[in-house]
Amino acid sequence: MESSLTISIQDYLKHIYELTEGGENASTNALSERLNVKPASVTNMVQKLAAAQPALVEYQKHQGVTLTKEGRKAALEVIRHHRLLEAWLVQTLGYSWDEVHEEAERLEHVISEDFERRMAAAMGHPLRDPHGELIPTADLVMPLEDSTPLSALRPKQKAKIQCVKNADAELLRHLEGLGLLPGAQIVIVDYSSFDHNLTVKSGTKVSVLGLNITGKIFVDYLG
Amino acid sequence: MESSLTISIQDYLKHIYELTEGGENASTNALSERLNVKPASVTNMVQKLAAAQPALVEYQKHQGVTLTKEGRKAALEVIRHHRLLEAWLVQTLGYSWDEVHEEAERLEHVISEDFERRMAAAMGHPLRDPHGELIPTADLVMPLEDSTPLSALRPKQKAKIQCVKNADAELLRHLEGLGLLPGAQIVIVDYSSFDHNLTVKSGTKVSVLGLNITGKIFVDYLG
DNA sequence: AATACAATTTAGATTAGACTAAATTTATCG
DNA sequence: CGATAAATTTAGTCTAATCTAAATTGTATT
Known part of the structure; x- marks a missing residue:
C-alpha cells in the first residue's frame, strides 16, 4: 500500500x-x-548509499548490506520516531492500534528532534x-526484549500479552475484538500450533487459520 | 531555511x-x-502544472498564475492542515507560537484527512x-476576516489583538515578550507610523524600527 | 516613439531514482 | 561435478525537477 x-x-x-536484527545481512531481494x-533499483541505491555514506552502511557484492x-543508530532514530508517534496518536487523538501504523509511517520522516523529545516527555x-x-x-x-513467544507456552499456563509484532491491520482488529491487546491476561487452553490455531483465555478458541497471518505474539510468563 | x-x-x-488573495495573479518571480x-524553474513547473491540472491552475505567458x-480548495486544504497543526502542537506539546511554524510546514503535507478531522474535533x-x-x-x-489593521487605530483607542500575520520568529518573540499575543487588550498611546513605531499599552513604547519586520497586526476595535 | 531595465521564458544540461532486459554470479541438487 | 534455477548485478533508458545562460517580452521614462 x-x-x-x-x-x-x-x-x-x-x-x-x-x-539484519538477527545478525544476517539484508539481501537485495528482501x-x-x-x-x-x-x-x-535496490542494488543501485545501496551501492550509491554505501559510496556516499560509508559510515552508515556496508555493502559487498552478492553479500547484501x-x-x-552508526547506521544502526540512524535506523533506531526512525524507529523511535515511529513508535513514539504511534503511542502518541493513540493517546491524544484516539487512534486505534490498527489505524496508527500508516499515519506514523509518513510522519516519522518529517518530525524534528524537538518534536520527538516533546512527545516522549508528554507521555512520560x-x-x-x-x-x-x-x-x-x-x-x-534498543532495550532488550524480555518476553517469550506465545508459541513457547503449554496448556494451562498463564501469561500476559506484552507485544504483537508485525501484524497486519486485519489481524489487529481480530485480536482487538477478542480483547487480546497488550496487557491482557490469558490462559492457554489448548494449543496445537501457533501458525494455525491459537487458543487463549478459558473457553475462547481463536481460529487464526484463514487470516493472512504475518504477526507474532509475545507474552510475559505468569505461571 | x-x-x-x-x-x-x-x-x-x-x-x-x-x-493571489488580493485578486492579482501570482508572478513567476514572486x-x-x-x-x-x-x-x-517556476515557469517550467507552472507550465507543466497548468497542462497536467487545468482544473486547478490557470497560466498565461507573462501574466502569472x-x-x-477547485485549485483554491486544494490550497485551502493545505492551509487548513497547517493552521490546525499549529494550534494542536501549541495545545498538546507546549510549543510556543514562534516555534510551531517550521514544524507545521513539514507536517502539513503528510497528514491524512483522518488526522485533520481528529485534530479539529479534539480542539473543538x-x-x-x-x-x-x-x-x-x-x-x-475561508471565513471572512472581521478585524481591523492596527494601523487604522488612533491614539487613546482600545482594541484587542486578534491576529499577527506573516511575522518572522524574531518579531514573534519580541511581541510575546511584551504580552502582545492574540487576545491581549491594548490601548494606543502614541502612534506615528505603524511601519516604524508601534506604541501600545499605557506607557509601553515599542520600537519596532530595526527589527526586520514582515508581520502585520490586526485587532478587534473596542472603543 | 525609442530606449533601457526588469521580468519572464526558452533551450539545453544535470542529477537522482526509478525501470527493463540481459548478463553474471551463487547455490542447489541429482 | 556439472546443470539448472535463483539471486544479483550491469547497462542503458526514462522521467521529473532543478539549474544556468541566453533570448525574448513587457514596462516605464523620457
Missing part, C-alpha cells in the same frame, strides 16, 4: 535494520520486497508503543 | 493562493522567491490558529 514514488534513505536504513522497488554501529518516556514493541531510548539504544 | 530539494505541488498551490527556486475555484473545531489566523473550514471555505 506504499505509494511514494521515491524511497527515502531513512526508509532504506530502517528496513535494513529490521532485516529489501526490494519491503520497499516495493525492483531488485535492480549491513549497518555500522514510555517504554513500549501501543503494540507493545519496545521504543529505542533517547540515546538510540 | 527551506531545504527540501524538490517542491511539492501542494506548496506551489499554497503559495499561489497566498499571492513564486520563485517564496519557494526558493529559480524563476526559470491564478487558481480555479477552532476558528483561529495560535497567531490568530483564520482556519479554513472543513468544507474548505
Whole structure:
C-alpha cells in the first residue's frame, strides 16, 4: 500500500535494520520486497548509499548490506520516531492500534528532534508503543526484549500479552475484538500450533487459520 | 531555511493562493522567491502544472498564475492542515507560537484527512490558529476576516489583538515578550507610523524600527 | 516613439531514482 | 561435478525537477 514514488534513505536504513536484527545481512531481494522497488533499483541505491555514506552502511557484492554501529543508530532514530508517534496518536487523538501504523509511517520522516523529545516527555518516556514493541531510548539504544513467544507456552499456563509484532491491520482488529491487546491476561487452553490455531483465555478458541497471518505474539510468563 | 530539494505541488498551490488573495495573479518571480527556486524553474513547473491540472491552475505567458475555484480548495486544504497543526502542537506539546511554524510546514503535507478531522474535533473545531489566523473550514471555505489593521487605530483607542500575520520568529518573540499575543487588550498611546513605531499599552513604547519586520497586526476595535 | 531595465521564458544540461532486459554470479541438487 | 534455477548485478533508458545562460517580452521614462 506504499505509494511514494521515491524511497527515502531513512526508509532504506530502517528496513535494513529490521532485516539484519538477527545478525544476517539484508539481501537485495528482501529489501526490494519491503520497499516495493525492483531488485535492480535496490542494488543501485545501496551501492550509491554505501559510496556516499560509508559510515552508515556496508555493502559487498552478492553479500547484501549491513549497518555500522552508526547506521544502526540512524535506523533506531526512525524507529523511535515511529513508535513514539504511534503511542502518541493513540493517546491524544484516539487512534486505534490498527489505524496508527500508516499515519506514523509518513510522519516519522518529517518530525524534528524537538518534536520527538516533546512527545516522549508528554507521555512520560514510555517504554513500549501501543503494540507493545519496545521504543529505542533517547540515546538510540534498543532495550532488550524480555518476553517469550506465545508459541513457547503449554496448556494451562498463564501469561500476559506484552507485544504483537508485525501484524497486519486485519489481524489487529481480530485480536482487538477478542480483547487480546497488550496487557491482557490469558490462559492457554489448548494449543496445537501457533501458525494455525491459537487458543487463549478459558473457553475462547481463536481460529487464526484463514487470516493472512504475518504477526507474532509475545507474552510475559505468569505461571 | 527551506531545504527540501524538490517542491511539492501542494506548496506551489499554497503559495499561489497566498499571492493571489488580493485578486492579482501570482508572478513567476514572486513564486520563485517564496519557494526558493529559480524563476526559470517556476515557469517550467507552472507550465507543466497548468497542462497536467487545468482544473486547478490557470497560466498565461507573462501574466502569472491564478487558481480555479477547485485549485483554491486544494490550497485551502493545505492551509487548513497547517493552521490546525499549529494550534494542536501549541495545545498538546507546549510549543510556543514562534516555534510551531517550521514544524507545521513539514507536517502539513503528510497528514491524512483522518488526522485533520481528529485534530479539529479534539480542539473543538477552532476558528483561529495560535497567531490568530483564520482556519479554513472543513468544507474548505475561508471565513471572512472581521478585524481591523492596527494601523487604522488612533491614539487613546482600545482594541484587542486578534491576529499577527506573516511575522518572522524574531518579531514573534519580541511581541510575546511584551504580552502582545492574540487576545491581549491594548490601548494606543502614541502612534506615528505603524511601519516604524508601534506604541501600545499605557506607557509601553515599542520600537519596532530595526527589527526586520514582515508581520502585520490586526485587532478587534473596542472603543 | 525609442530606449533601457526588469521580468519572464526558452533551450539545453544535470542529477537522482526509478525501470527493463540481459548478463553474471551463487547455490542447489541429482 | 556439472546443470539448472535463483539471486544479483550491469547497462542503458526514462522521467521529473532543478539549474544556468541566453533570448525574448513587457514596462516605464523620457
